[in-house]
Amino acid sequence: MGEVNVSGSQNHWSKNEMADQVVEMLHDGSSLNLGIGIPTLVAQRIPPEKGIWIHSENGVLGVAGRPTPESVSATLINAGKETISVKKGASFFDSAMSFGMIRGGHIDVCVLGGMQVDAEGSLANWMIPGKKVTGMGGAMDLVHGAKLVIVMLTHFSKRGDVKLLHRCTLPLTGKGVVHKIVTDLGVFTPTGESFQIDRLAPGVTEKQLGMTDTLLSSAS
Amino acid sequence: MGEVNVSGSQNHWSKNEMADQVVEMLHDGSSLNLGIGIPTLVAQRIPPEKGIWIHSENGVLGVAGRPTPESVSATLINAGKETISVKKGASFFDSAMSFGMIRGGHIDVCVLGGMQVDAEGSLANWMIPGKKVTGMGGAMDLVHGAKLVIVMLTHFSKRGDVKLLHRCTLPLTGKGVVHKIVTDLGVFTPTGESFQIDRLAPGVTEKQLGMTDTLLSSAS
Amino acid sequence: MTSKVFKDAEAALFDMKDGVSVMSGGFGLCGIPENSILEIRRRALKNLHAISNNIGNSGRGLAWLLKEKQISRATCSYVGGNPDLEAQMLANEIDVTLVPQGTFSERIRAAGMGIRAFYTPAGYGTEIAEGKESRAFDMPCLLELPLAADFAIIKAQKGDPYGNLWFKETARNFSPLMAMAAKVTIVEVEQLVELGEISPEDVHLPGVFVQRIYQGADYENTIEIPIFKDET
C-alpha cells in the first residue's frame, strides 16, 4: 500500500491549498485554535473579512499574523513559540482560562497536526514509543470541546505509510474525537469503520489514496 | 440556665471590646474575612499599622473603612451590601477567585456571626426551621479554608438561651470548623466535648456563663 | 459577518421564552442587569428559572419579576433582605434551591470551563450534603456538578463590539462566570466602546463568551446600605 509516493505526483494539494480546505469550513466570525505545524499556515489563508478570531492556547485570542522587526515582542508568541501580532479586540489570559475556553466548548474549530488518524476518529500525535516523545502539550485538551475538530496531515509518511488507518497503532491523543481530516489528497470524514471521502484534490483517484475499499466510503 | 441575663450586668464586654479580642488574635500583615453583623465592627478596631488586608467575599481585598458622601460608589460594597472604601494596593476579582482565596487557605482569619456554636466546633448561622431562612450565603465556604475561624456572638440569645452548646440543635453551617469563640463574656476554644475558657471579661465568673461544669474546662 | 451589537434590551432579548433558565449577574443590587430584567418584566415572561446569588433585593432587581410572579424556580445562596422572595417561599409559590456561595460560583465556572464535576469541602456535614456523594481527601468533601443556563443577562461598565468586557470595582462578582456558563449571554454596558479600547491585558472577560451586547440606559444603580465615614 505504501508504494504510491505522492511527492512524485502533480495531483495533490500544496500545504496552502490544504489550508484553504480548512478555511472553507470556517463560518464567519467563528473562533479557531490552530495547532503547531501545518495548521499554523491556516492563519495566513483566512480572508480578514471573515472576521475569524484565532486562539492560541498559551493565552491569547485575536492572533493576527506576524510582527514587524519594530513591533516584535518577546512576550507575544503563539503556542508554537513563534512571534505573532494581535488585532484590535484581542485579549490575553492565563492558561486555566485558555483551556477552559476550549474544554467549555467556546472555541468553534480546532485544527491539529497528526501522525496517524483512524476511522473511529481517534488521533495519535504525541509520541512514537522508543523513538520520539514530544509530549502531548495541549493536544489532549484541544481534541475535546471544539465543535469541529480537524486534523491536517500529509496523506503518506516519509516512509510511504498511509496515515489514515482502521485503527491507530501509535499511542492515542484522543479517542473518537476527530470530525474532519484534510490531507494533501482529499478531505475525509471518519465514520467508525471507514472514511467517507468528502472530496479529492483535482485529478486524485481513490486508488492513489493507498487505502483498501472497505476502509473507504463515498459521500452519500 | 437561661436565668442569667447579661444585659443586666456590668460585667461583660461591649461589642467593640469583643472586636478588640479578635484584633488581638491577628498577626501583622495577615488577611482577614469579616462576616455580616457583629464581625464588621472588627474593621474599625484594627490599628492601621497592623497592615491587615480585609477581604470581602463579593470580590475585594483591601477594604478600608467607609466612603465619604463624595467618594461613595454604587459598585463599591462589602458582602453586607454596605458601602466601603479601599486602601492602596486593593484588588477586585470575580466570585470564583474570591472563594478560591478562602477555600485554598489564603485568607488567614475568618470571623463569622452565629446563632449557635458547639463544643465540637460546629456552627449554626443560616436558618431556624419553620421560622427563618436567610440562606447560607458564603458562610459554608468561609468556615473551610481559613487558618483561624472565629465566631463572634452574644453569649445569650434574646430569650436568654446560652448559644454555646454541647451540640448545636439548629441546622449546621459547618461541622467541626470553629477554632475560637468570642462572646461578650469571654473567649473560648471548643475542644470536642467541652469549651476551654481562654479568658473571661473582667469581673465575669464561670457561674455567669450559664454552662454546666462538664461543658467547661479551664485553659491548661 | 453578523454583529453582536443590538440596539437595546428589546432587540437583544428577542428570543427569550417562557420557561427558560436565566442567570443574572450582580451581588445584591450591585452590578445587576437592570435593562434586561425590566425587559423580561415588560414581556411578561413566565415560569422562569432564575439563577442569581440574590433573587433581587430590597424590592428591586429580580424582585421586580418576583412581584409579577414570573419566577417559578430560583437557585441562589442568600435570601435575606428580600421580602418578596421570603413571602413567596412561605406561600410555597416558588421552588428555591440554596447553594453555598463559593460552590455556586465554582459550579457556574465549571459549566463554563468544561469541568464535569468537582469536590469541595463546603457543606459537608450539613443539610446541603443530603443526597450528594461525599469523599474524603485531606478533609471530607462533596461532589458538585456544573450549573449552566439557557441565558445569562449581565452588566459591565465597558464592553466592545466583540463582547470584551471590563467591570468596575465589586460589580464584577458572578457576571463573567455566568457569561461562560450560558448558551446565550446578553450583556448591557454603561459604555459601549470601540474595539481595542479595552487594553488586551485588562479584558476581564474575553468576547468569545458573549453572544449579544447593547448600550444600556437609565440606570438606577441603587445603593442598598449607604454608610459613610464616622457612622457605624
Place this chain on the structure above:
Amino acid sequence: MTSKVFKDAEAALFDMKDGVSVMSGGFGLCGIPENSILEIRRRALKNLHAISNNIGNSGRGLAWLLKEKQISRATCSYVGGNPDLEAQMLANEIDVTLVPQGTFSERIRAAGMGIRAFYTPAGYGTEIAEGKESRAFDMPCLLELPLAADFAIIKAQKGDPYGNLWFKETARNFSPLMAMAAKVTIVEVEQLVELGEISPEDVHLPGVFVQRIYQGADYENTIEIPIFKDET
C-alpha cells in the same frame, strides 16, 4: 510588619533547599523567572522536582538546571524543543511525568483554589488514563487531583510591595496559577511599582498569593522563534 520585598534573587530564595518541588512560570522561554532560575544554579541545589509546562527550552531557562543535573524529577506537558531534557530522559537520568496542558493548568488552579479533585475529558482513552479513575458524564472523564508545590518562582511585568501583579501579553500563562498553588511564591518583576500603581480592577494576581517579591535584573527575554511579516 515584615516586608515582602527582597533585595534580589539571592535574598528571596534564602531558604530553598535540596529536594524541594518548584513550580516555574512561563511558556517556552516566554515569561520565565530568569533571575530565580540562575540563583538556583548558583546555589547548586540538587534533586529538585521541577513543575513547569516546558522544563526549559532551547538550552535556556530550566534547561540551565538540567545541564547541571539539578533536576531529578519533572512534571510538564511538552518536551519538544528541549534537547537537554530529551537526552536525560533517554539516559533515564530524570523521572518525567507528562500531563496534558489543560489538565496541568487546571490541576495547579485546583491546588490554589482548594478544589480537592475534578473531572475532565482530556486524556480519556489514552495512556494518560492508566491508573486513573474514570466516570461518564456527558462524555467519559478522568478524575484529576490538585498539583501543588513547595515553591513557585514566577516573573511579572509589574508588581507592588504587597505582591499585586500585572503580566504583559502572553507572559501570563501559568504564572498566576502557580502563585496560588505554592506554599512560598517568589516573584521577580521587570518593574517594582508603588502600592496603588496597578489599578485595583486590573490586578492580574492579588498580592495575597505572593510571599516574596524582588526587582529582577539583566533579563535576556529570549525570543525562541522570531518570524516577521512576509516570512513563513
